[in-house]
Amino acid sequence: MRILAVINQKGGVGKTTTAHNLGAGLARQGLRVLLVDADPQAHLTTAMGHNAPAQKGPGLYETLLDECAPDEAVLVGPGPHLLPGSLALAGLESRLAATPGREERLRRTLAGLSGYDVAVIDCPPNLGLLTVCALCAATEALAPMQAEFLALASLAALLDTLRAARSRINPDLAMAGILLTRFDARRRLGREVSARLDEHFPGLAYAARIHENVALAEAPGFGQDIFTYAPNSRGAADYAALAAEAAARPPRP
């Protein structure tokens, strides 16, 4: 199973929007997809139409503490399946503070699931235990980023984190790529940041870019992915292009 960790410690760059719609796009290509909501804010769970705070059954949190089997926590549906997030995840770091090998728990949870071609993990905007678990479990990392100045500042730190993860906890971790999000080609700032990205990190950015498109911000309010909510929108076209590129593109070491 290919496992993509969608990561960026910078907030609001489109991690959740990407996990949701890339997952849906890959499912539309016929792949069997599992989405994993590793964020205590549980926005992916909400965006998929599951009322996260009201979420009564077990989820990712319970599987990480071995309180239930992974397949008991998975929510199935016509599109991607979901291992839901919950507020309880915020307490994971202190619950497992004294537990050796805690960063391996998500890898073990996913190893206990079969029948999927790809898993996509949505991470919180920090480099805490949940993100470390995702990097330990993943075969590759995908980093959405906005084409703005502060995003470049974060990128250097993010790439350091990936290198550290590779050397310490997961030698097989590859860089799937950097995805420009909320892109506005009319802005000079966007074009400059994109050019600087290609100059410093050649070949790392996906050819596909996700343009700013309000339909992507509206869809979560209806609990739908972009292909269901607005199939003719630019957001749907962009995420379809990303899904095709991600499915075909081999992760680079």
Added chain:
Amino acid sequence: MRILAVINQKGGVGKTTTAHNLGAGLARQGLRVLLVDADPQAHLTTAMGHNAPAQKGPGLYETLLDECAPDEAVLVGPGPHLLPGSLALAGLESRLAATPGREERLRRTLAGLSGYDVAVIDCPPNLGLLTVCALCAATEALAPMQAEFLALASLAALLDTLRAARSRINPDLAMAGILLTRFDARRRLGREVSARLDEHFPGLAYAARIHENVALAEAPGFGQDIFTYAPNSRGAADYAALAAEAAARPPRP
């Protein structure tokens, strides 16, 4: 000294942009302003032109551990002064994990500083120790939010956190207000979210709104606030209006 904590656990909503430009706007009104960068990503420090990873001197982190006096760590300048952030802040929570009263440390640091009319604290996108310290130290909370669906989902959790902070660690904490950011009046989604906000939380939103304006995203690349970088921009007008409203508006309990 009035102390505003700029908070929202949702990422990328404009906390740093608001702390920077509201601080600059208040300084332009003649107030003596101290900015506090309580985010390990240190984006406020970077946006103010201090090369954060290269930051050699002591900063907020050292003052919180009593390793230096607060006034030794403050960077002075023509506009707001700055208590800089640094990557070391990421380790604060585990450094102080066994320390009683750790949430009071920022309050004590700020109590050790005189000569300011107002302090503005930039918080990270989570509700961990640094945010708790800010809520303990603050006289009021200011919550920037985008007029989008997932932002409303976060708001309920944020207001719960403020209520909990008031009852447990800071009975004097008032709600300065909710600030709509990256606002686009042409979008129906923006108008709907804004209307729902006024309906559920009457009087809590500032009249001033910060519209989407690329100058606000460009300014950090030059280490400048919006009034210096683009004094005739909409971003400058919006933050000037916010500064006037915030200076005049009494915090509501």
